[in-house]
Amino acid sequence: MKKILIILVSVITSVSFAQTGETDSEIKGSFFGGFESNSQWYTNDKDRGIAHPEDPFRSNNYLNANYNYGKWTAGIQGEAYLPNALLNYNPKYEKTNIGTYYLNYKSTKFDVTAGYFYEQFGSGLLLRSWEDRSLGINNALRGGKVTYTPSDNLQFTALYGRHRSGFDVSNGDVYGFNSDINLFKMLNIEDSELSVGFSYVGRYEKTNVVDPVFDNLTNAYAGRFNFSKGNFYWSTEYNYKAKDGILYNLNIENDYAKPGTALLMNFGYSKKGFGLDMTFRRLENMSFYSEREPERFTETLSTSINYNDKLMNFVPSLTKQHHFNLANIYVYQAQSLVYIDVTTGVAKAGEIGGQIDLYYDFAKETALGGKYGTKIAVNYSNWNNLKGDYTLFPPDYKTEFFGFGKKYFSDFNVEVTKKINSKLTSAFAFINQYYNNQYITGAANVVVKTNILAAEFDYKLSNGKAAKIALEHMWADSDRKNWASLLLEYNFNTKFSMFASDMYNYGYEETANLIDHTTDPFDIHFYNFGGAYKKGSTRFALNYGRQRGGLVCAGGVCRFVPPSTGLGFTITTSF
Numbered sequence: 001m002k003k004i005l006i007i008l009v010s011v012i013t014s015v016s017f018a019q020t021g022e023t024d025s026e027i028k029g030s031f032f033g034g035f036e037s038n039s040q041w042y043t044n045d046k047d048r049g050i051a052h053p054e055d056p057f058r059s060n061n062y063l064n065a066n067y068n069y070g071k072w073t074a075g076i077q078g079e080a081y082l083p084n085a086l087l088n089y090n091p092k093y094e095k096t097n098i099g100t101y102y103l104n105y106k107s108t109k110f111d112v113t114a115g116y117f118y119e120q121f122g123s124g125l126l127l128r129s130w131e132d133r134s135l136g137i138n139n140a141l142r143g144g145k146v147t148y149t150p151s152d153n154l155q156f157t158a159l160y161g162r163h164r165s166g167f168d169v170s171n172g173d174v175y176g177f178n179s180d181i182n183l184f185k186m187l188n189i190e191d192s193e194l195s196v197g198f199s200y201v202g203r204y205e206k207t208n209v210v211d212p213v214f215d216n217l218t219n220a221y222a223g224r225f226n227f228s229k230g231n232f233y234w235s236t237e238y239n240y241k242a243k244d245g246i247l248y249n250l251n252i253e254n255d256y257a258k259p260g261t262a263l264l265m266n267f268g269y270s271k272k273g274f275g276l277d278m279t280f281r282r283l284e285n286m287s288f289y290s291e292r293e294p295e296r297f298t299e300t301l302s303t304s305i306n307y308n309d310k311l312m313n314f315v316p317s318l319t320k321q322h323h324f325n326l327a328n329i330y331v332y333q334a335q336s337l338v339y340i341d342v343t344t345g346v347a348k349a350g351e352i353g354g355q356i357d358l359y360y361d362f363a364k365e366t367a368l369g370g371k372y373g374t375k376i377a378v379n380y381s382n383w384n385n386l387k388g389d390y391t392l393f394p395p396d397y398k399t400e401f402f403g404f405g406k407k408y409f410s411d412f413n414v415e416v417t418k419k420i421n422s423k424l425t426s427a428f429a430f431i432n433q434y435y436n437n438q439y440i441t442g443a444a445n446v447v448v449k450t451n452i453l454a455a456e457f458d459y460k461l462s463n464g465k466a467a468k469i470a471l472e473h474m475w476a477d478s479d480r481k482n483w484a485s486l487l488l489e490y491n492f493n494t495k496f497s498m499f500a501s502d503m504y505n506y507g508y509e510e511t512a513n514l515i516d517h518t519t520d521p522f523d524i525h526f527y528n529f530g531g532a533y534k535k536g537s538t539r540f541a542l543n544y545g546r547q548r549g550g551l552v553c554a555g556g557v558c559r560f561v562p563p564s565t566g567l568g569f570t571i572t573t574s575f
Contacts, residue, residue, distance in 0.1 A: 033065040033075075034574040036133065040086055045546070045565035048520055052566070055083045062099070062133065076101040079167075088562050089136045090307040091297050092166025099167065100140050111147040116140040119159060121178045121199040124314030125239045125262045125286065126222045129163070134552070135559045137308050140164045141174060153182040163290045163310045170310045172205035172290030192229035198222070203290055203312065207252060209245065214257045218244045220288070231271045237264045245292055246285065246338050248395055250303060252292050256395055258338065260285035275359035279318055284350040284386060284399060287337035288312040308557065316556025318355050319381040319411050322431070324454045325485045325503060326474040330435035331551045332383060332409040333558050339442060340395040346438055347390035349397050352404055355381035372419035383408040385439060410434040427456040437479075437515045446515050450476045464494035479515050480522070482507040498531035503548065519549035520563050530568070538573035 039059040042052040059082055066075035080096040081089075102115035118140055120128040131138040143161025157178040162169035177200045184194045199222040206216050224237035241260035245252035261284045268277040290310045294303035304310060315336045322328055335351040358378040362369035387403025390396075413431040420426055431452040438445040454472040461467070472485040487501040503526040510522060530543025549563035 027070045029067060029069040031065070031067050032575060033063070034572070035064070036062045036572045037570065038086065038133070039569045040564075040566050041568075042087070042564055042566040048524060048546070048563060048565065050563060050565055053084075053087065056566075058084050058086050060086055060089070060093070060133070071105055071107055073104045073106070074102065075104075085136075087564060088300075088560060090166065090304075090309055091300060092168070092309070093136065094166075097167040099138065100142075100164065109149050111145075111149070113145045114143075116142050116164065117145050117159075117161070119145060119157070119176070120314065121157075121176065121201065122197055122222055122224050123237055123264055125237065125264065126199055126201045126220050126241075126288075126313055127174075127176055128312075128314035130314070132554055132557070134554050135308065135557060137311070137557070138164055139308070139311050142169050143174075153186045155180045163312075165295075165304070165310050170290040172203050172292075172310070174290055174312070175202035175204070176200065192227070194225065194227050196223075196225045198224075201312070203288070205291060207245070207292060209252055209254050212245065212254055212257075214244050215242070218242055220260075231269050233266075233268045235264075235266045238262070239264075239286070241286065241288065246395075247287075247293070248340070250294060250296070253395075258285050258397075260288070262286045273361040273363065275357070277357040278354065279356075280354040281318055282350070282352045282386075282401070283315065283334070283336045285336075285338050286313065286315060286350065307559065314557075317553075317558075318353075318556065319383075319409070320355070320357075320379045320413060321553075321556065322413070324429060324431070324452070324456075324470070324472055325487070325501070326452050326454070326472045326483050327413075327431050327433070328553070329474070329483065329548075329550065330433055330448055330450065331553050331558060332381075332411070332435070333440060333551070334556065335383070335385070335408060335440070338397070340390065340392060340397075341442060342392045344438065344442075344445070345392070346442060347392070347397065348385045348406070348439060349388065349390075349399055350386050351383050351408065352386055352402070353381065353383035353408075355379060370418070372421075375417040377415045377417075378413070380410075380412045382410045406436070406439055407434065408436050408439050423460050425458045425460075427454075427458075429454040429456075441515075444513060444515050446479055446513055448476055448479045448515070450474050464491060466491040478512065480505050480508050480512075495535060496531065496533050498529075500527075500529040501545075502527045516549070537575070539571070541568075541570040543568045 037059060042056045044050060044052050061080040062077060064077045066073060076098060077100045079099040081093050085093045100116035102113055102117060104113045118129045129139050129141050141161030141163060143159065145157065145159040147155065147157045149155045159176045161174050162172065163174065180195065180197045182195045184192060201220045202217055204217045218241065220241040222237060222239040226235040239262035243257050243259045246256050246258055248256055263282045265280045290312055294305045296303050315334045317332045317334045319332050335348060338349050340347045360376050362374040364371065364373045368374055384407050385405035386399040387405035388397055388399030411433050413429060415427060415429040417427045433450045435448040437443060452472065452474045456470040459467045468489040470487040474483040476482060483503060483505050485503045489497065489499045491497040505522065505524065508522050526546045526548050528543060528545025530541065532539060532541040544567045547561060547564045549561060551558040552561050
């Protein structure tokens, strides 16, 4: 590690004094970066049966520093998890170390990076490396990447690397090539646009399987196009992953191998005051990791899959990302993997479904628009297992390409936003959800049907002052039954704000079949209160309260968090 850092410093220093054809007055170096700290003091909570961990104070800290000089940029990110990482983070994040580093050269046609880098091909169904600290994800690739852009209409990228895993890298080699071509612009067609793309991703990993029926090198391909004309747009992407070993009881079986496919289609039409967007996706065996078999953690009884570690691709749940608290209790997770459980009889090979979004603005001074206009948004999503023939002994399946099998999840919601006067804006929502827990998570056989009503009021005062109140109620037919929620926020000015919230569960049956019996007892208030202060590019946030155990999601990707109570502190700054 020290040798690598010395080389990086030496290169960037030499480059700084070797810019041909440019004087010191023409080139100015710049230093930029950021710092983020997320800390938690976990406390005992007798009402919930929670005892704080051995190290009640835990903190995740990230310091990113970059230096740019002309066409060259170098950067490094140090990370500290002291004395330990926040609860249920990847156990490989521990102590203090260098997380990522890179050296980049960028001209008008070339963009070259050595070290750690992030990249996405197309929609990300074959390859996406990214960082999301709230989810504990950083699957940056360590290696090299070259992007060549000969014109505004052509771009080509080639890369090689290994995924970051904690402060190390995976054993699997990743190769990639991507091309994007704007055909119509090349042909000087101006009344519409058509772009096409092709991607290749290869994952090379030797296994301990004797005489495997699959190759060490797994080849994956994608083709896509994007078309738009006037108010209409249409995009399609098809992905194919060659035959590869499938996990069965967390092991790769020699005689259990299948190819994978993914089809993504998106249609839309928009004009002033109206928008329609439709998305269809079919996934079959598109679980893709740079190491086939997950790493096991005996202390936490979990695997690397639980932490999205060494993840090759990006498969978000294509459902509405609700900002209401109660609508995020039963959250859908995209089903990209093959799963056959002989004890429960659950068998699935992926997912098929989609969502529809409709937006309409009732104009001002109309019957439904009123003085300030009215906005309505309607969304519907539905996801099912792939219809087909599934066998338990030996594990196998054969699917119908457009067949809809067991229902996983559905969400129908309507949201109306109405400005009442110059200071007060209201929003009302109705949400209906269907959640098949056993087929989504593989756990308890519970189907939950919910109806949610929510109302939100924002009141703007002078000098940056503002107040907000949100009221929610959920009726559920099973699991923990009904929930009520209240949120209060107040901004004293543009710099300082405070909030208080509570979620309460009632109407339950203590003998009911629950999704998770270990999450929390009944008759609990999930209160939370705190505040935030911002000055310049620096933000401080402090809160105390109870964290409900379950899934926490960002951008359609989720991780499980355990029940906890405690004091949280966050600081972020950039420079």
